Amino acid sequence: MKYISTRGQAPELTFDEAMLTGLARDGGLYVPESVPQMSAAEIAALEGLSYEEAAFRVMRPFIGESFADDEFRAIIERAYAGFGHAARAPLKQLDSGHFLLELFHGPTLAFKDFAMQLIGQLFQTALARRGERVTIVGATSGDTGSAAIEAFRGLKNVDVFILYPHGRVSEVQRRQMTTPSESNVHALAVDGDFDDCQARLKDMFNDFDFRDGVRLAGVNSINWARVLAQVVYYFTSAVSLGAPHRKVSFTVPTGNFGDIFAGYIAKKMGLPIDRLVVATNQNDILHRCLSGQGYHKGPTHPSVSPSMDIQVSSNFERALFDAYNRDGRAVAQLMDELKAGGFEVSQGAMEALRESFDSGRASEAETLATIKATLAQSAELICPHTAVGVKVADEQRVAGVPMITLATAHPAKFPAAVEEASSVHPPLPPRMADLYDRPERVTRIANDLAALQDHIKGHIGA
Numbered sequence: 001m002k003y004i005s006t007r008g009q010a011p012e013l014t015f016d017e018a019m020l021t022g023l024a025r026d027g028g029l030y031v032p033e034s035v036p037q038m039s040a041a042e043i044a045a046l047e048g049l050s051y052e053e054a055a056f057r058v059m060r061p062f063i064g065e066s067f068a069d070d071e072f073r074a075i076i077e078r079a080y081a082g083f084g085h086a087a088r089a090p091l092k093q094l095d096s097g098h099f100l101l102e103l104f105h106g107p108t109l110a111f112k113d114f115a116m117q118l119i120g121q122l123f124q125t126a127l128a129r130r131g132e133r134v135t136i137v138g139a140t141s142g143d144t145g146s147a148a149i150e151a152f153r154g155l156k157n158v159d160v161f162i163l164y165p166h167g168r169v170s171e172v173q174r175r176q177m178t179t180p181s182e183s184n185v186h187a188l189a190v191d192g193d194f195d196d197c198q199a200r201l202k203d204m205f206n207d208f209d210f211r212d213g214v215r216l217a218g219v220n221s222i223n224w225a226r227v228l229a230q231v232v233y234y235f236t237s238a239v240s241l242g243a244p245h246r247k248v249s250f251t252v253p254t255g256n257f258g259d260i261f262a263g264y265i266a267k268k269m270g271l272p273i274d275r276l277v278v279a280t281n282q283n284d285i286l287h288r289c290l291s292g293q294g295y296h297k298g299p300t301h302p303s304v305s306p307s308m309d310i311q312v313s314s315n316f317e318r319a320l321f322d323a324y325n326r327d328g329r330a331v332a333q334l335m336d337e338l339k340a341g342g343f344e345v346s347q348g349a350m351e352a353l354r355e356s357f358d359s360g361r362a363s364e365a366e367t368l369a370t371i372k373a374t375l376a377q378s379a380e381l382i383c384p385h386t387a388v389g390v391k392v393a394d395e396q397r398v399a400g401v402p403m404i405t406l407a408t409a410h411p412a413k414f415p416a417a418v419e420e421a422s423s424v425h426p427p428l429p430p431r432m433a434d435l436y437d438r439p440e441r442v443t444r445i446a447n448d449l450a451a452l453q454d455h456i457k458g459h460i461g462a
């Protein structure tokens with residue numbers, strides 16, 4: 001199995017090489033050269049398996065020779081051992097045709113743990129084998145950062161620097177990033193928004209002297225391994241509702257497009273997904289684009305679902321690559337135009353995107369109203385990101401096809417918004433009960449590449 005860049009100018013890599021590389025050297029994102037297929041019989045055979053065994057069967061064809069089967073099985077077992085639910089990703093029924101896929105039973109209470117716990121194990125195994133160390137730098141609007149820190153804290157051959165937008169993450173998210181005491185963890189509060197953090201991260205990857213000097217690695221969903229791990233729960237949930245014998249649809253609260261792109265891969269592998277619905281908050285650039293209005297950046301408005309306050313949605317590049325018939329030059333051209341503000345999507349590419357994705361948006365008032373209504377009607381307290389999904393899913397459902405909305409975070413990560421909407425204060429799980437008492441350790445830093453690079457170089461191995 002080979003991985004190629006969406007911009008067509010970077011070397012082809014194996015799975016473990018692509019994982020340790022992160023962003024391709026031409027600025028593109030790695031994708032598999034071709035998507036392995038699962039037959040209806042292979043999909044049906046997932047029914048009743050443990051999450052771990054299903055994960056092995058779904059991901060194995062993408063791994064190639066990078067990890068031996070026994071090694072990969074053991075890695076998966078370790079990755080999910082700390083989850084607080086035996087099913088790992090249980091389904092809850094909201095009403096006769098609408099289900100929530102609970103993805104927040106991992107250590108940091110968000111769906112990011114599914115991929116991050118796995119790649120923490122994959123990195124450790126690959127780095128130990130190669131005798132290497134890496135400097136992980138991540139950009140976060142709140143959840144990726146805490147999940148990455150949890151997965152890599154205390155590891156000897158890794159430093160992890162997380163850039164988050166100062167004042168634009170919830171207090172729980174911030175404390176999850178600033179309270180770990182391990183010296184290889186570095187939380188950086190950047191004076192900017194998430195897009196600034198992600199742009200500086202990409203600048204670091206595109207500065208080859210810095211990149212090679214610190215042996216830079218990335219754990220955002222620019223890393224293909226992140227996307228792959230998220231493909232699994234599309235299979236397990238669809239199978240538990242009758243796939244491959246009946247179709248299901250998914251609605252996915254979307255920001256950086258990683259989670260929904262994992263659903264797109266599941267569909268390409270053969271999972272009978274009827275519709276994949278992109279649900280955005282008021283920062284609705286993806287919804288506007290999928291509605292035919294082009295992809296044009298605007299100001300980012302802070303919202304009650306802060307993890308989705310994003311304008312430059314990284315993984316959309318992967319979808320564009322397919323929509324433009326895998327023409328790397330065309331994608332590179334669009335990404336250049338994006339730097340200057342935005343781009344129009346060609347008619348052919350638009351048709352391809354529309355064939356794969358539907359979309360909708362939720363305003364702030366609609367998000368809060370959905371939290372309240374879901375509690376009243378289904379006795380489920382949901383986080384604001386999930387509420388964006390539930391609202392859009394309710395508009396897009398069709399009779400006879402079950403709709404699964406991805407519940408991407410635990411409501412306790414966003415207590416202020418949840419309490420405002422429902423008058424219920426969602427408590428943290430007991431293991432995190434002292435989060436507000438732990439001392440914080442964070443560096444406030446300018447949105448400036450040189451300042452960030454100097455800080456990182458000065459704190460590796462500190």
Ligand SMILES: Cc1ncc(COP(=O)(O)O)c(C=O)c1O
Nearest residue numbers: 143254255256257258259307408
């Ligand atoms: C809670 C939550 N929901 C939804 C999203 C959006 O996911 P993605 O960026 O993969 O589109 C994020 C951030 O990524 C998140 O943290």
Ligand SMILES: N[C@@H](CCOP(=O)(O)O)C(=O)O
Nearest residue numbers: 140141142143144220221307
């Ligand atoms: N919402 C994310 C933003 C980064 O997304 P990623 O999936 O590319 O890591 C966050 O919580 O940080």
